[in-house]
Amino acid sequence: MPREIPYREALREGLDEELANDDNVVLIGEEVAQYNGAYKVTEGLWKKWGDKRIIDAPISEAGFIGMGIGASMLGVRPVMELMFYSFAYVAFDQMMNNAATVRYMSGGLINCPIVVRGPANGGTNVGATHSHTPENIFANMPGLKVVCPSDGYDAKGLIKSAIRDNDPVYFMESTVLYGAKCSVPSNDELEDGELIIPIGKAKVKKEGADVSLIAHGRAVLTSLAAAEILSEKHNIDAEVVDLRSIRPLDETTVLQSVRKTHRAVYIEENKPFCGVGAQISSMLMEQAFDDLDAPVLRITSADAPAFYSPPIEKMQLPTPEEIVERTLSIC
Amino acid sequence: MASSTQKPQSENYADDPINSSLSKDEKISLLRDMVRIRRFEQEALRQYQQANAIGGFLHVYIGQESVAVGTISLLGDDDHVITAYRDHGHALAVGMNMNECMAELFGKATGCSKGKGGSMHYFAPDKNYWGGHGIVGGQTPLGAGIAFALKYNDKKGCCLCYLGDGAINQGAYHEALNLASLWDLPVIYIIENNGYSMGTSQARSSAHPEEGLAARAEGYNMDWEQINGVSIYEIRARVKEHIDRAHEKSRPAILEIMTYRHKGHSIADANAEKYRTKEEIQEYMVKHDPIEFFKKALIDEGVITEDDYKTLNKEAGKEAADSAEFAHNSPFPDESEIFDDIYWEVDNNTEAGRTGRHFFHG
Numbered sequence: 001m002p003r004e005i006p007y008r009e010a011l012r013e014g015l016d017e018e019l020a021n022d023d024n025v026v027l028i029g030e031e032v033a034q035y036n037g038a039y040k041v042t043e044g045l046w047k048k049w050g051d052k053r054i055i056d057a058p059i060s061e062a063g064f065i066g067m068g069i070g071a072s073m074l075g076v077r078p079v080m081e082l083m084f085y086s087f088a089y090v091a092f093d094q095m096m097n098n099a100a101t102v103r104y105m106s107g108g109l110i111n112c113p114i115v116v117r118g119p120a121n122g123g124t125n126v127g128a129t130h131s132h133t134p135e136n137i138f139a140n141m142p143g144l145k146v147v148c149p150s151d152g153y154d155a156k157g158l159i160k161s162a163i164r165d166n167d168p169v170y171f172m173e174s175t176v177l178y179g180a181k182c183s184v185p186s187n188d189e190l191e192d193g194e195l196i197i198p199i200g201k202a203k204v205k206k207e208g209a210d211v212s213l214i215a216h217g218r219a220v221l222t223s224l225a226a227a228e229i230l231s232e233k234h235n236i237d238a239e240v241v242d243l244r245s246i247r248p249l250d251e252t253t254v255l256q257s258v259r260k261t262h263r264a265v266y267i268e269e270n271k272p273f274c275g276v277g278a279q280i281s282s283m284l285m286e287q288a289f290d291d292l293d294a295p296v297l298r299i300t301s302a303d304a305p306a307f308y309s310p311p312i313e314k315m316q317l318p319t320p321e322e323i324v325e326r327t328l329s330i331c
Numbered sequence: 332m333a334s335s336t337q338k339p340q341s342e343n344y345a346d347d348p349i350n351s352s353l354s355k356d357e358k359i360s361l362l363r364d365m366v367r368i369r370r371f372e373q374e375a376l377r378q379y380q381q382a383n384a385i386g387g388f389l390h391v392y393i394g395q396e397s398v399a400v401g402t403i404s405l406l407g408d409d410d411h412v413i414t415a416y417r418d419h420g421h422a423l424a425v426g427m428n429m430n431e432c433m434a435e436l437f438g439k440a441t442g443c444s445k446g447k448g449g450s451m452h453y454f455a456p457d458k459n460y461w462g463g464h465g466i467v468g469g470q471t472p473l474g475a476g477i478a479f480a481l482k483y484n485d486k487k488g489c490c491l492c493y494l495g496d497g498a499i500n501q502g503a504y505h506e507a508l509n510l511a512s513l514w515d516l517p518v519i520y521i522i523e524n525n526g527y528s529m530g531t532s533q534a535r536s537s538a539h540p541e542e543g544l545a546a547r548a549e550g551y552n553m554d555w556e557q558i559n560g561v562s563i564y565e566i567r568a569r570v571k572e573h574i575d576r577a578h579e580k581s582r583p584a585i586l587e588i589m590t591y592r593h594k595g596h597s598i599a600d601a602n603a604e605k606y607r608t609k610e611e612i613q614e615y616m617v618k619h620d621p622i623e624f625f626k627k628a629l630i631d632e633g634v635i636t637e638d639d640y641k642t643l644n645k646e647a648g649k650e651a652a653d654s655a656e657f658a659h660n661s662p663f664p665d666e667s668e669i670f671d672d673i674y675w676e677v678d679n680n681t682e683a684g685r686t687g688r689h690f691f692h693g
Contacts, residue, residue: 026483052483057510058509058510058513060506060509060510062472062502062503062506063472063475063503063505063506063507063509063510064472064506064510065472066469066471066472066473066475066476066503066506066507067472067473067475067476067479067507067510068476069472069473069476070413070461070472070473070474070475070476070477070479070480071476071477071479071480071483072476073456073461073473073476073477073480074411074476074477074480074481074484075480075484076476076479076480076483076484093466093469093503094469094472094503097465097466097469098464098469098470098473102454102462103672103673103674103675104447104672104673105444105447105448105452105454105462105463106444106447106448106452106454106456106462106463106672107442107443107444107445107446107447107448107454107672108445108671108672108678109444109454109455109456109457110454110456110461111675113675142673142689142690143673143674145674161683165676165683166675166676166679166683167674167675167676198682198683198686199683199686199687200683200686200687200688200689201686201687245687247687247689248686248687248688248689249687249688249691250686250687250688251687251688279691
């Protein structure tokens with residue numbers, strides 16, 4: 001019987017293993033140490049690793065993220081937690097100008113092995129300021145990598161790869177998923193003795209023949225629920241593809257899926273304008289035009305700031321029903 | 332405890348042990364380093380204005396040379412440097428050569444950043460020199476991070492993080508100060524106060540205690556000091572104790588070094604003689620020029636003669652002219668370079684660098 005653990009615990013295992021793996025790994029963020037993490041992702045790590053490795057930062061994102069970037073230039077491997085990825089905007093200059101371009105501007109003399117992780121999602125009734133989904137914004141910048149794991153298995157395997165990566169990796173999680181359980185094998189069940197998932201490989205979550213539902217982050221789960229309805233009520237066999245990382249992007253897996261199903265829908269909780277789905281539909285247009293039997297559809301969050309009122313905010317995000325309805329329009 | 336020490340201007344800093352222990356050659360070397368910076372930048376200005384060989388911005392350091400040379404001359408193997416966009420002086424002071432610096436201005440493949448950074452973005456990590464940063468104040472958290480890394484690795488070193496007087500109102504700087512003091516990071520922020528943030532005078536841009544800009548350090552429980560930057564002896568004598576404290580106690584400090592830029596904010600500063608009077612500029616160029624000041628000191632000490640200085644100046648001018656020739660004769664980067672130096676993993680052809688699509692053009 002494979003063990004099932006919550007997303008946050010899987011993530012914590014990944015962090016813990018990398019703290020053990022490399023003395024240069026250090027966790028820094030608001031409430032990550034003595035408070036045990038605002039979402040308990042880092043629970044117990046301070047007690048285990050102590051003040052040197054697990055550091056509580058003041059509320060000062062531009063300062064501590066920039067400090068982490070500076071430390072990473074000298075070989076420290078900081079894993080910085082943003083309590084909300086929305087707070088990245090406070091540290092935007094550091095994350096965009098310093099982390100992303102210092103390698104280029106130094107002609108390759110410097111690199112920044114930093115991870116900036118935290119939840120990037122709406123849907124929790126905290127208003128627009130705390131509900132941003134900046135994966136498309138950061139993925140727009142060459143030099144950065146953007147990873148959006150949709151379950152605990154991927155979160156663990158990908159955070160370990162992110163920490164070992166020698167480039168800046170912006171790792172976007174979801175507060176809604178932290179408690180979601182999934183099967184994550186323990187290391188002694190694994191041939192390699194550890195769970196490592198390379199960044200840049202998408203995953204077919206459910207095979208299907210009629211339409212490709214392509215998504216990232218929590219929208220993958222919404223898509224899986226939609227696929228179930230499509231199968232049960234409409235006799236449509238949808239394939240669900242999880243990008244897992246936005247940049248680098250696994251175009252091959254997406255193209256293989258669409259060449260099989262001839263129909264594609266991109267689903268994301270990001271905004272539509274220049275969203276990840278825009279990139280994917282452009283890519284399909286250029287590389288799979290003759291394989292498509294219908295226009296590529298995009299289902300995103302509503303093109304408006306996040307609404308506070310709980311029942312209304314729910315309507316802003318993609319639902320299985322919306323995915324079913326829109327998918328039926330091209331099937 | 333935070334403190335400020337005000338030493339009288341009249342003190343003879345030449346007699347301070349850090350200066351009196353210098354050999355004749357070492358003293359000449361300090362002067363030569365300042366002159367080399369000046370001649371390099373004079374040549375760069377010429378190449379920009381007359382030969383049209385340089386693009387974009389060119390922020391020259393002329394008038395401020397004593398700050399970079401004086402402070403960097405105090406550093407050891409585990410000490411590091413990071414600065415803003417007026418970075419040519421610091422680059423030459425840490426030992427970067429004129430050829431790579433001039434070629435970078437020309438956008439040539441032989442430039443220190445292979446032509447990818449330009450004037451504002453010089454780097455030499457092998458010389459503990461971490462840039463060269465274009466966004467005002469953006470380097471100040473990085474300076475704290477360099478100090479963090481030194482402390483994390485139990486190195487007895489410090490980071491000198493330079494900024495201009497115009498940068499002290501950026502939020503990132505204040506966040507960095509708080510972290511540096513809170514976490515006992517061995518970083519020394521050096522405000523090179525040339526009186527103007529671009530065309531806006533200090534009086535019109537910064538609210539500060541009467542004692543000066545560095546006195547804001549009191550609010551972060553940090554040591555601070557205001558130093559007259561005309562004399563390289565004074566800079567060395569008064570900065571040394573702060574470096575020692577950073578080494579011994581891992582404590583940060585803010586030093587404000589009073590200086591003056593003879594030229595405009597950048598080469599594009601058409602108003603350089605409008606927001607300042609010609610008389611003011613002349614006064615600093617004639618009476619408070621750090622090179623003239625130190626040259627006179629060394630002649631008075633009998634270390635050099637006027638002729639020695641002429642020779643030294645000529646040599647520096649030739650080195651600068653040669654660097655311009657080197658830059659002219661160097662090739663531009665190959666177009667294929669556009670996609671190098673973006674991702675370490677791609678550059679090194681690792682499995683991670685080969686997994687997934689990294690670039691999306693075309």
